[in-house]
Amino acid sequence: MSTTHRPTGPAEFAGRWAASLPAGARVGVDGAVDADTAWYAAHVADALRAAARPVLVTVWSGFWRPRSLRLEHGRDDPDAFHDDWLDVAGLHREVLDPLGARTGRWWVPSLYDPATDRASRAPREAVPDDAVLVLAGPFLLRDELRRGLDAVVHLSTSDAAVRRRVDPTDAERVLGAWHRYLAESDPVERATAVLRCEDPRHPAELLR
Template structure:
């Protein structure tokens, strides 16, 4: 990955400094939330590099590595928005294998439990961390009620639906029209999430990531 531009680098350092004002030491867990195509993984990796500049131990993970099996994800139907929102992820495994041991320092933690492409469980390498460490998790639906209390600090990445759809079309071959019928499951699931969880309000900060080389922090009810 190319290094961040000056604009992106400045924002990343400002966000890191904000977190450190509240959490100068100890175990810190950060969530990077947003719709598919928002640029969450790239942003999380860039933020991790900035945290590591002062020698901090930094770990990254994705909720995508804690999916449920395909049969469970599609139990409500392959086109079901409710299934997308409610059944995609194994919150129990996410908490048990990653969040709880990391936060409590009760033992090694694992950053993955499921291989989505192969549709089967995996046993990720067990990792440990020093007493002062940062864990940055990216993914969708990170502010749903079941997970909201996990984060010490969290971020919502805003992008217009048209930009997110264009990115998914390039990455996954999806239809670039966000209103296309083939996108209804995902569009509807995100709408359910927005109504139930209001992630823009729940997040500690909102960043417009329409242009990844020039992300902009936004405030109030811009979204």
């Protein structure tokens, strides 16, 4: 089946997508390259703020498990990267579930500091009932994460583009886990929107 893409820009897409998000939505920016997901999440957040809407932004690395658990099978294991790096239960408990409430909403912006390999000790914060969460990271359309998100934009990136944009020492781990994710979770089909992102500055949106 043929597919059609429409050229766009990061700010242009973010503005259109943000305008479609309902009050209180929990949304994700899903992609293989952390820097790209964080960059697009910032664009979405900027668009929401420009519309005077409250927004919460966080990244998946703020909810990693401690290094001793993440790297139990070595730092290069793609299956561990896919399955074990993220504290899924903690993310649901401290972010996705309390932000799924209609009122009395709160969150904890992070649980973990990757720089120190210690708990971040971020405090619990009350948030407006209409605040939109923007979460950046990979694997967000796995079943156990998808149920906590109301909309996800998926950044579709070739292996060559991933290799250009991640540390060479991380490439095999990242790509091995990403190939498994594509095969098992079918993020292009499940995502709310899909951007072909060979160069993050010049994306193209998949027209469904």
